[in-house]
Amino acid sequence: MDTRTRKILFAVIESYIGIAAPVGSRYISKRYGFGLSSATIRNTMSDLEELGFLSQPYASSGRVPTGMAYRFFVESLLECGMSQNNNLLSMLSDKATDTKASIDDFLAIISRLMSDCSHYMGVVLSRTTESSILRKIEFYSYKKDMIVAILLTEYGVVRHMIVESSGRLTQADMNEISRYLNDEYAGSTLRDIKKALLEDVAEERVQCDTLKEKAKCLCKTVFSSINADIFISGMSELINLPDFDDIHKIKELSKAIDDKSLMINLLDKILQSEGVQVIVGSDPLLDEKALSLVASTFYEKGRPFGVLGLIGPQRMDYANAISIVSTSANFLSKQLGFI
Known part of the structure; x- marks a missing residue:
C-alpha cells in the first residue's frame, strides 16, 4: 500500500472511531486536507473498498473500516x-x-x-488460585454434615468453601486430616495438589473408609472447584x-x-x-x-x-x-x- 492510500485509510479509521458513523470523502478532505481533492480521496476510498479494507453500509453512504482494516491499523500502532x-x-x-x-x-x-x-x-x-503455593489447609465443622475448608497460601487466605462431609467426621478427625494434608502437600501449588488428589482417588478407587481415604475424598471435593x-x-x-x-x-x-x-x-x-x-x-x-x-x-x-x-x-x-x-x-x- 502506497503512502497516500495508507494515510487515507488511517484517516477513515480514526474518523470512524471518533464519530461512529460512515465516513465520506468530503469529511476526510475537510478534516485532514492532505492537499488532495475530494474526488481523489473518494476514488482512493473506492479502491480500498475493492481491496477489502472498507465497506459501504448502504448506497451513497460513506465508508466504514472492515476487520482487515483494523488489523492492518493495529499492526502499525504496535510497530510504533x-x-x-x-x-x-x-x-x-x-x-x-x-x-x-x-x-x-x-x-x-x-x-x-x-x-x-x-x-x-x-x-x-x-x-492466582491455581498457581498459589499451599501454606496451610484447615477444616471446621459447620452445621450438620457440612464442613468449612480454609486454604491459606503464600498470598494469604485464598478461599473459604463450604462442602458436604463425605462421612461423619469429628473435629478431631478434621484436625488429623489437616495435619496429614499439610505434611503431604504444603509447599506444592494448588494445581499440582488438585491433580495428585484426583489421580490418587481415581487409581485407588477410594471408598472413604479410613481417615486417609476420607482426607482424599474431602479434598477431591474442595480442590475440584479450584479454577x-x-x-x-x-x-x-x-x-x-x-x-x-x-x-x-x-x-x-x-x-x-x-x-x-x-x-x-x-x-x-x-x-x-x-x-x-x-x-x-x-x-x-x-x-x-x-x-x-x-x-x-x-x-x-x-x-x-x-x-x-x-x-x-x-x-x-x-x-x-x-x-x-x-x-x-x-x-x-x-x-x-x-x-
Whole structure:
C-alpha cells in the first residue's frame, strides 16, 4: 500500500472511531486536507473498498473500516511502540499504596480502573488460585454434615468453601486430616495438589473408609472447584456506546459475557504470548458480536500469572486501549516482583 492510500485509510479509521458513523470523502478532505481533492480521496476510498479494507453500509453512504482494516491499523500502532498512560499509572500507584486488599481484590480494582480510563470492559484472568503455593489447609465443622475448608497460601487466605462431609467426621478427625494434608502437600501449588488428589482417588478407587481415604475424598471435593478466577468490570460502559444501540444486541452481549467459560478460553489464548496482543474478531465470542480484545500477560517472578485486557467494539480507540493495557500489565508485573 502506497503512502497516500495508507494515510487515507488511517484517516477513515480514526474518523470512524471518533464519530461512529460512515465516513465520506468530503469529511476526510475537510478534516485532514492532505492537499488532495475530494474526488481523489473518494476514488482512493473506492479502491480500498475493492481491496477489502472498507465497506459501504448502504448506497451513497460513506465508508466504514472492515476487520482487515483494523488489523492492518493495529499492526502499525504496535510497530510504533507503546506509550505509557501516566494518569492510569498514578491511579494504580495510589491504589497499591492505599489498599491492604488481597491480590484478588487488587485485580478486581485494576479491571475497574482500566474500564474507567477507556469506557470499555476491563477483564482480568487470574491464575492466582491455581498457581498459589499451599501454606496451610484447615477444616471446621459447620452445621450438620457440612464442613468449612480454609486454604491459606503464600498470598494469604485464598478461599473459604463450604462442602458436604463425605462421612461423619469429628473435629478431631478434621484436625488429623489437616495435619496429614499439610505434611503431604504444603509447599506444592494448588494445581499440582488438585491433580495428585484426583489421580490418587481415581487409581485407588477410594471408598472413604479410613481417615486417609476420607482426607482424599474431602479434598477431591474442595480442590475440584479450584479454577481460574475472572474479574469483569464496565459492562455498563460498553453497552452505553453507540455500537450497541438496540436491546437485542445488549441482550446477546450480556449473555456472552455471562458465560465465564467462553471468556476464560478467550483469555487463555493470550497467556503464553509476550507483549500486547490485539484480536479483532477471529474468535466466536468476538466475531459474532463485532468486538475486539486488547490484552497482555502479566507475570510473577518470571512465570505467567494471568491476563488482563479490554474488550470493546471493533470501533475502539486502539492506541488508547493498547497504552492502558500495556501500562497495567507492566505495573502489575512489577508489583508481583517480576521486574
